[in-house]
Amino acid sequence: MRVLMFGWEFPPFSKGGLGTACHGLVKGLSHNGVNILLVLPSYNGESQISNLNIISADKLHNIEIRRIKSLLTPYITSGEYLARYHAGNHKNAGIYGRNLFEEVDRFSAAAEEVAKSENFDVIHAHDWLTYEAGIAAKKISNKPLIVHVHATEFDRSGDNPNPHVYWVEKHGMEQADAIIAVSDYTKRKIVHHYGIAPGKITVVHNSVEHKPAISYVPSKLRETDKIVLFLGRITLQKGPDYFLYAANMVAKRFPNVKFLLAGTGDMEPFIIEKAVEMGLMDRVLFTGFLTGPDIDKAYRMADLYVMPSVSEPFGITALEAMANGTPVLISRQSGVSEVIRNCLKADFWDVHDIAGKMISVLEHPALKETMQEEGGREVSKFSWNDSSRKCEEVYAKVMSKAW
């Protein structure tokens, strides 16, 4: 069995959950003995070498990687694409698409070329930017296509979708032989917003990689302060504003708590301005974009990780925090809330509830410790091998139909 997979660069060369999920699934499939031809949009030549290192470090012998030069990155918006395109001055002209959608088309044309010259049994495309590539590969090869929905435009835009992105997503879901959704929450969105029959969608929850414990010297900050962490893109979807409103309520009661925002995004200026307005500039700290071991350090220095997402298709960071022994408070509007029990949950809009729960964790060591122990035990049962096995079941299903 060989899978033609349109995926994304692995962390640290790819931001956010999409790269993490691709890495986990590829590793799991490889472990389970599946051969993969992994096609990646790739801009940075340097990342190719490093990625090869990652793959050999992972001992992934049955993986082949083919890179297509492209400016696409996970979660990229039209505006961000244009900024990227023009940042390369004129050298990008004539190579890359002039806007995001042209680039998606260009990538899919290149994908078609790969598909022509390779043998494979099934096509697996991760998230909307690669759906067109998947469709092109399906047309040329007549092999079944699976689209893997890690997020929908409704999650990213706060129910204010870009119609073009919506169309690409819908087209991909319709053309696919089967759909994998990262949660029941996402499955419901696909059914509700895209008019897809529920029977076509299989839910495969994400997982988390269990790494050996990092050597961690407790932060100086911890000597004087407790720390509440936000980690993710600072965008509307992730609810950093709700985090800040809750932080403001907590800060008034506790003089010795700091609020750490780790990540970057288009809402950063707004959040900084708002923090100044609230008089919280000495209480709210921004780390910028974190990679690799710094992410684990951020989890470890925190007394509580808060994921107040407005709409979170899954939310791997919650599992990562738990794996690092950090209690988590997550939005009920998330996929991960379907699969973990040893956590606190709140509706993202209920900042009183969020703030109240933050205070409880800061105030009661018994709560924090019980969540650490039970959460750690719970998350240790997650495995990408299990998630991958469920993907293989979907492969088997579409292949039996195709024949």
Added chain:
Amino acid sequence: MVSICFYFQVHQPFRLKKYSVFDVGHNHNYFDEHRNEKEMKKIAGKCYLPANSVMLDLLKKHPEFKIAYCISGTAIEQMRQYAPEALESFRKLAKTGRVEFLNETYYHTLSSIYSQDEFKRQVEKHKQMVEDEFGQTPRVFRNTELIFNNEIANTVMNMGYDAMLAEGVDRILQWRSPNFLYSAVSAPKIKLLLKNYKLSDDIAFRFSERSWVDWPLTAPKFANWLSAANGNGHVVNLFMDYETFGEHQWESTGIFDFLRSLPQELLKHPHNDFVTPSEAAARYPAASELDIHHLISWADIERDLSAWLGNKMQKAAIEQIYAMEKDILESGDEKLIDDWRKLQTSDHFYYMCTKWFADGDVHKYFNPYESPYEGFIWYMNVLNDIKIRLKEAKKKVVA
């Protein structure tokens, strides 16, 4: 001859509402009245009323039939408030003269472990309630969740009871049968009635379990199993939550039909009869003495206290509530004392149980909150408010 001793536990806690940090100091109403009313009306409709009506018919039909109940004070209060007809139907049962009411802590608490003085006060309050409601002075004691050890047995003996109930835990009984009476080494003067958990759980837990080899359980089948104790036991103690009838086992499982035909099937065996716990204690000798150092209970597969005191949250919460005892009582504030005692009800700690993965479904079923962590959070917020009230009450006392 084998005597059958039925005892049913009736209890409802005052569940807390989602009491936020921001309520502390502003709002002294801790209990979820809406939810408590709903639960009481539901359980009265599904269990107390229909089951009591079956019991009353059975008592009329079979002059030999006898049963016992223990009803917590918090359940009685909520019946008075939300389902007076259920309370009335228990009074009717009492009037038959063949229904015994047992004594427990009024608030269904773990005070026997944390404070002997408070334990005695709560038992006394419950005794008073039984006398007022049912016109009997209880002679037999049952502790919350059948929690038991030598020390508790000794305390109960010194309070003057004839007998008390406990779980027939295998690791305690070893080769011995639960179908005899025993006594504790620490309390030679009172008899111990041990629950036959095998036969009790056949009804309480396995009745509707289709994957059980003995499903479906019929009254003749059960009567045969039980009668096998003839010749090697004196009394078979069938102890269970009353909610077994209609709530844990829904009416559609046939549980009420089973109950309706059980006494006649049991009486078909000529050597069987029925006893109340007091009668059993008067009639049969203690077969031997048991030496029970560790706390046992009737809960879960472990039959220990891990459902209430298994994690750090539970321990922190219970230690805090009992640490307030002296100050609370000295405040003389009746409302504050009553709230403090309602917060001791064991269910609050049960809701904080994280022991979900092995035998957790029972816990999930009974947890009114989204998670044990929320159970802890609302509880601790309430305790913080209690502390504020306590400070204010102290100021008043001083003034």
